[in-house]
Amino acid sequence: xxxxxxxxxxxxxxxxxxxxxxxxxxxxxxxxxxxxxxxxxxxxxxxxxxxxxxxxxxxxxxxxxxxxxxxxxxxxxxxxxxxxxxxxxxxxxxxxxxxxxxxxxxxxxxxxxxxxxxxxxxxxxxxxxxxxxxxxxxxxxxxxxxxxxxxxxxxxxxxxxxxxxxxxxxxxxxxxxxx
Numbered sequence: 001x002x003x004x005x006x007x008x009x010x011x012x013x014x015x016x017x018x019x020x021x022x023x024x025x026x027x028x029x030x031x032x033x034x035x036x037x038x039x040x041x042x043x044x045x046x047x048x049x050x051x052x053x054x055x056x057x058x059x060x061x062x063x064x065x066x067x068x069x070x071x072x073x074x075x076x077x078x079x080x081x082x083x084x085x086x087x088x089x090x091x092x093x094x095x096x097x098x099x100x101x102x103x104x105x106x107x108x109x110x111x112x113x114x115x116x117x118x119x120x121x122x123x124x125x126x127x128x129x130x131x132x133x134x135x136x137x138x139x140x141x142x143x144x145x146x147x148x149x150x151x152x153x154x155x156x157x158x159x160x161x162x163x164x165x166x167x168x169x170x171x172x173x174x175x176x177x178x179x
Contacts, residue, residue, distance in 0.1 A: 062150035071148045074114040075155045082146050085160075090118070092137045098152065107133055108154070109141070116146075117156045120170060129169040139164050 038046065050056045062068045081088045094108035097117060105127070106119040118141065122130055133139070142161035149156065162170040 059150055067153050068150070071153065071155050074116065075146050075148065077112045077114060078116075078146060078155075078157070082143055082157075085142055085144060087140045087142060088112075090116070090139050090141050092133050092135055092139065095133060095135060098154070101152065103156065105130065109139070109157070111141075115154050117152060117154045118159050118162075119156055120159050120162075121172060122170065123173055126170055132169070133164070137164055139169075 051060060063072075078088055080086075088111050090109035090111040092107050093110045093115060097103060097106045097108065101117070103117065103119045105122055106117055109116050109118045120126075120130060140163040141157065141159060143157050144160055145158045147156045147158070159170060160172045161168070
């Protein structure tokens with residue numbers, strides 16, 4: 001009788017030990033390492049290190065070039081609208097992005113005399129309305145961000161809200177689970 005009880009208890013102990021050990025491993029993986037924020041001097045050193053890299057050198061040359069200065073000037077023209085999240089009036093100049101761009105779906109728009117890339121992150125249900133855009137359509141745009149890259153000779157505006165003829169044709173859907 002004792003042998004039967006030992007034979008039943010031993011596998012139970014082994015299995016519970018394995019389950020407990022596996023739980024500990026999973027808990028360790030869930031704990032994310034806390035990244036230390038860099039001090040001002042450390043940030044400056046990292047920036048200088050990056051600027052000395054080949055990518056940093058190319059970027060600095062682009063910033064100083066006429067194309068880079070033009071992009072920064074165009075960004076400055078709409079910065080107040082971006083900061084205040086107010087309407088910007090634009091005219092669609094092209095329904096395709098520049099050759100070789102990897103921004104996803106977007107169109108070219110002229111605002112305040114400058115051309116911009118208007119980038120969308122649409123849901124499938126919004127694509128039909130966005131594909132209905134035509135050249136010379138007047139649209140009202142709201143955005144929280146404008147960016148640039150040496151690869152493009154235009155500032156990149158991330159569309160959050162777009163109207164045509166007082167009808168909403170695009171409204172960015174917030175991502176689930178956080179930011």
